[in-house]
Amino acid sequence: MAHWRALIVLGTAQFLMVLDTSVMNVSISRLVEDFDTEVTAIQTVITLYALVMAAFMILGGKLGDIYGRRRLFLLGLAVYGAGSALTALAPTLWMLTLGWSIVEGLGAAMVLPAMAALVAESYRGPDRAVAYGVIGGLAGAGIAVGPLLGGWLTTYLTWRLVFAGEVVVVLIMLALRSWVTEARRTGPRPRLDGVGAALSAAGLALCVLGVLQSSTWGWVEPRNAPFTVFGFAPTLFVITAGVLILVRFHAWERGREAHGRDPLVHLALLGRPALRSGLTTLLNQNLVLLGLFFAIPLYLQVVQGFDAFQTGLRLLPVSAAMLLASAVASRVGRAAGPRRVVRLALTCLLVAVVWLLATIKPVIDDAQFAGAMALLGVGMGLLASQLGNVVQSGAGEEERSEVGGLQFTAQNLGSSLGTALVGSVLIGALAQAFTTYVADDPRLSERARKQTSIALESGVSFVATDQVRAAAKQAGLPPSQVERVTNAYASAQLAGLKAAILVTGGITLASFLVTGGLPAGRPDRRTPTSPGTAAGGPG
Structure with missing residues (x-):
């Protein structure tokens, strides 16, 4: 034991x-x-x-x-x-x-x-x-x-x-x-590559940040972006910056290996x-x-x-x-x-x-x-x-x-x-489908379309339909219009x-x-299955 x-x-x-x-x-x-x-x-x-x-x-x-x-x-x-x-x-x-x-x-x-x-x-x-x-x-x-x-x-x-x-x-x-x-380690310790660590972390972070914020910033047309680049949403520029940093990381690592470090x-x-x-x-x-x-x-x-x-x-x-x-x-x-x-x-x-x-x-x-x-x-x-x-x-x-x-x-x-x-x-x-459903519903009034457009411009989120219904009521829409807007949002959720x-x-x-x-035959018998691959996430 x-x-x-x-x-x-x-x-x-x-x-x-x-x-x-x-x-x-x-x-x-x-x-x-x-x-x-x-x-x-x-x-x-x-x-x-x-x-x-x-x-x-x-x-x-x-x-x-x-x-x-x-x-x-x-x-x-x-x-x-x-x-x-x-x-x-x-x-x-x-x-x-x-x-x-x-x-x-x-x-x-x-x-x-x-x-x-x-x-x-x-x-x-x-x-x-x-x-x-x-x-x-x-x-x-x-x-x-x-x-x-x-x-x-x-x-x-x-x-x-x-x-x-x-x-x-x-x-x-x-x-x-x-x-x-x-076990006690023998031989010289490897040296830390601080620059490589910083480059890899920054490159990966920017790539994921760009993808993550795309729903808020927009991919091309800016929505709720904190800044714009030549009038465009910053998303693709942030991702590109991350890719360029990773390219620099690759070159840096090659250089260290070439110099024996x-x-x-x-x-x-x-x-x-x-x-x-x-x-x-x-x-x-x-x-x-x-x-x-x-x-x-x-x-x-x-x-x-x-x-x-x-x-x-x-x-x-x-x-x-x-x-x-x-x-x-x-x-x-x-x-x-x-x-x-x-x-x-x-x-x-x-x-x-x-x-x-x-x-x-x-x-x-x-x-x-x-x-x-x-x-x-x-x-x-x-x-x-x-x-x-x-x-x-x-x-x-x-x-x-x-x-x-x-x-x-x-x-x-x-x-x-x-x-x-x-x-x-x-x-x-969700935003695209909601916009389309509202625009294509002839039963919705111009006021309802305008209120929906204002709400979308301020940002859309995945919320329960009860919250959408309450917001439509608060905007002063009549009951029939409230239900149509709510139904449009429910359909957009599924889309x-x-x-x-x-x-x-x-x-x-x-x-x-x-x-x-991937190997067509059996992998090396000497190496058993590694830990963690049964996990989704950290492990």
Whole structure:
């Protein structure tokens, strides 16, 4: 038993960091109410959490190589616990953002790469396969438990208890720190590439910021933008600036390698086809999963009026199917090869997206919705069973921490982009559809059209139809006009949701293009499935 003590601490860390995102996604409506804000503000908080992890994950892996993985793991836990405490007590949205999105995100960026390397170091041969299986199972359990636990606490008590509980768990893990050991490192320590870290973080942040704010700023025509560039919305300029900084990061890293200095990341790793395809597919997997996990709770809570616990119950088929498919497919992959399994997974996701589109109606069909959710979970589970093995098979022992950093960066960049992109499309399509429905309804008066136009110019948000009805009454519209405007908004809600879900289908379809680099046969037997790929989000 003593041999597996380290796995208890390391696995619990994985579970906690997957739990967070799934809890927040089912608590969106309550967070909007508690902080007197809008859905787009909570979208920003969720996106920022994943973005902070994506921006600093490679740096976290490098710091573990420099200062020791065990030391960074424990420091990251302390930071994460402090962020959880701040989140549990947050009186304002800004404090929530600081505690959850920034402090917890930085803690996770220190913990996760160190955890992946410590598992690889602590267990060898068949034991490592068992250890990675346990870690992956705990990540899947975080997805399964998160919506139910978060939904129940949010509905009947308060979501804050989740984060208060995390503080207690972190304190217990720190008390058991002697269970986690690390071999003494030999040879010179790598040197930190501070400029590379700053360039990568800034480039990623600007790219995601541009996508996130597109629903507010507009893509080309400016809406509620704080400034304009030559009369255009700043969105594309911000994204372009991020891309240019990433290009500069690439050149900087090449220069450091050419002069024999330690880079933040060895770019030659990305030249390996299997590793590159695995990372890209992993990014797309989390983009689709977190994008859907942002849009679907809005459909269930805002359109259907379900509470957080009822929402968690309806997301349960995803989690259960994902766990089951991941366990079964790990054996199938050994015979069929990762490429075939991943392509089967993407096919399942495409069918699930089409099925979901058919279920987005004013009155939900629970059986059809559960079927679509279960198929989505099957597709995600099939992906989770293969991608970690593919990524880690592309790394040697000395590269494992760096490749782990790339793996978690891809996952969390996908998560942040998924929430930002799907949220942007949803709001944009909602505004466009609302405008069209109002303009095309001959029964609406000119006054109603004018009032709607004024409201749209000040910004549109995804809110319950009761709020739209109340706003129309407050504007002095007659009852018949109030109901027509409300009905137009209700139809626009469904159009926006369908557009957002359709985008995830397009991303899934595009993912087929990168599967050619995946191994057709069984991956390297020496490298077992890596941790965390069963998670959507941090893990």
